[in-house]
Amino acid sequence: MLRIILxxxxxxxxxxxxxxxxYVGLDDRGEISAKEGSSIKQISGDGTDPRDFIIQKSSKESxxxxxxxxxxxxxxxxxxxxxxxxxYVLSSVETYLKFAExxxxxxxxxxSLYPFGSTSSVYNVNVSASVETYLKYAEATNGSSLxxxxxxxxxxxxxxxxxxNTAYLDRTGTTDDEFLDTFLxxxxxxxxxxxxxSKLDYYDVLKNFNMNIEDYLKxxxxxxxxxxxxxxxxLxxxxxxxxxxxxxxxxxxxxSLKLIEAQRDQENKEEESEA
Amino acid sequence: xxxxFKYFTEKFTESGDVNxxxxxxxxxxxxxxxxxxxxxxxxxxxYTLSSVETSAKFLEAISSESVVFTQxxxxxxxxxxTSSISTGILNEWGSEYLAExxxxxxxxxxxxxxxxxxxxxxxxxxxxxxxxFSPSRILxxxxxxxxxxxTDSIVFSGVETFLKYAEAVGVSNTxxxxxxxxxxxxGDGGAQPA
Numbered sequence: 001m002l003r004i005i006l007x008x009x010x011x012x013x014x015x016x017x018x019x020x021x022x023y024v025g026l027d028d029r030g031e032i033s034a035k036e037g038s039s040i041k042q043i044s045g046d047g048t049d050p051r052d053f054i055i056q057k058s059s060k061e062s063x064x065x066x067x068x069x070x071x072x073x074x075x076x077x078x079x080x081x082x083x084x085x086x087x088y089v090l091s092s093v094e095t096y097l098k099f100a101e102x103x104x105x106x107x108x109x110x111x112s113l114y115p116f117g118s119t120s121s122v123y124n125v126n127v128s129a130s131v132e133t134y135l136k137y138a139e140a141t142n143g144s145s146l147x148x149x150x151x152x153x154x155x156x157x158x159x160x161x162x163x164x165n166t167a168y169l170d171r172t173g174t175t176d177d178e179f180l181d182t183f184l185x186x187x188x189x190x191x192x193x194x195x196x197x198s199k200l201d202y203y204d205v206l207k208n209f210n211m212n213i214e215d216y217l218k219x220x221x222x223x224x225x226x227x228x229x230x231x232x233x234x235l236x237x238x239x240x241x242x243x244x245x246x247x248x249x250x251x252x253x254x255x256s257l258k259l260i261e262a263q264r265d266q267e268n269k270e271e272e273s274e275a
Numbered sequence: 276x277x278x279x280f281k282y283f284t285e286k287f288t289e290s291g292d293v294n295x296x297x298x299x300x301x302x303x304x305x306x307x308x309x310x311x312x313x314x315x316x317x318x319x320x321x322y323t324l325s326s327v328e329t330s331a332k333f334l335e336a337i338s339s340e341s342v343v344f345t346q347x348x349x350x351x352x353x354x355x356x357t358s359s360i361s362t363g364i365l366n367e368w369g370s371e372y373l374a375e376x377x378x379x380x381x382x383x384x385x386x387x388x389x390x391x392x393x394x395x396x397x398x399x400x401x402x403x404x405x406x407x408f409s410p411s412r413i414l415x416x417x418x419x420x421x422x423x424x425x426t427d428s429i430v431f432s433g434v435e436t437f438l439k440y441a442e443a444v445g446v447s448n449t450x451x452x453x454x455x456x457x458x459x460x461x462g463d464g465g466a467q468p469a
Contacts, residue, residue: 129307130304131307134440135439135440135444156314157276160282163283167287171287180287184301
């Protein structure tokens with residue numbers, strides 16, 4: 001007997017449906033057929049953006065170091081938007097390369113994107129950086145066809161929005177003199193998207209960021225608002241979002257790599273026990 | 276959308292009251308931005324402005340069978356811009372300064388109308404002569420704006436930084452044909468056509 005999952009808040013989950021159930025949807029002929037894996041990955045859209053979720057959570061907790069990312073969040077993916085490419089990463093160039101090299105995203109694409117479950121051969125990845133920083137990125141990712149797709153999102157529009165806010169703060173002395181260098185030298189990499197949407201500018205959230213007294217005293221001499229720390233803290237840690245087995249993880253790059261390693265160990269043990 | 280070079284530098288340096296120290300840092304570090312095809316692109320995918328001496332270094336490194344520079348044969352506004360700037364220098368500063376400007380020379384390669392007036396006005400690379408900022412600073416560094424269709428990237432930087440980029444990743448798989456103009460004193464030790 002085929003049992004069908006009916007949901008009121010969109011199809012969430014690119015992994016396999018629970019045992020005994022099928023995800024269903026309309027096919028190209030307008031008929032209902034079973035859907036699974038990447039074929040349903042773009043159906044999400046009415047949920048919470050995990051990027052906003054983690055930033056707002058940090059703000060509420062006066063978590064200026066984005067420790068919530070380091071601790072990581074794992075929970076059923078119900079109610080969240082899902083990454084279009086199975087995984088989403090936003091970070092500085094250096095942090096991105098740590099992640100990409102660890103999971104094989106700088107090499108053969110057919111062996112990469114493990115364990116994100118994506119079977120797509122087209123990925124959106126965009127970069128803004130100084131020439132020197134970009135060349136480090138280009139050298140590290142050279143030969144990877146994961147770099148073959150640029151521009152599938154509104155990255156440019158988001159970059160303009162980011163410039164508007166960062167340049168304003170820079171001109172008005174809200175940041176220190178090194179801010180422009182930081183902006184250029186760290187660089188920004190955004191891999192993937194949510195509903196084909198890029199997001200680089202968190203000014204609207206961060207301008208009202210709650211800051212505790214200790215952090216205020218620590219940073220007030222350097223920054224008049226929390227926003228510039230976006231580059232210093234958030235991009236260094238990086239945001240990684242991916243789903244597995246109906247679960248969504250929102251973590252820093254470092255924590256995501258621990259999680260992926262643990263998954264691999266678990267799968268290896270299961271394979272060994274089956275053998 | 277925007278000319279990202281103008282937008283970026285104007286935003287960070289405040290047009291009208293240019294922060295030359297920041298301007299230097301932007302030009303020296305340069306920037307690469309993917310998803311660049313959505314911005315206003317240089318017609319022909321390449322724009323460069325520099326002193327004649329700096330242009331020679333640029334052309335020596337960049338020119339090839341697939342990157343060809345030919346001189347403008349029609350008016351694209353370059354002559355009018357140089358004439359206006361020269362008149363301004365002569366009236367404001369005198370013939371000695373004009374001679375120095377002509378010796379420095381100006382080289383501009385673009386397939387569109389000349390942007391020399393914009394650079395002159397925005398960065399005051401001539402009329403701020405005598406201030407701490409050297410008028411030849413921008414011309415000596417040179418400006419390059421380049422679009423790579425292969426990676427959908429906009430690149431903008433000074434000449435020296437752009438040459439590092441070009442050496443590492445190349446400039447294009449397709450033929451670039453760019454028209455240029457130059458202005459300067461042709462005498463001994465003066466600006467020579469590149």
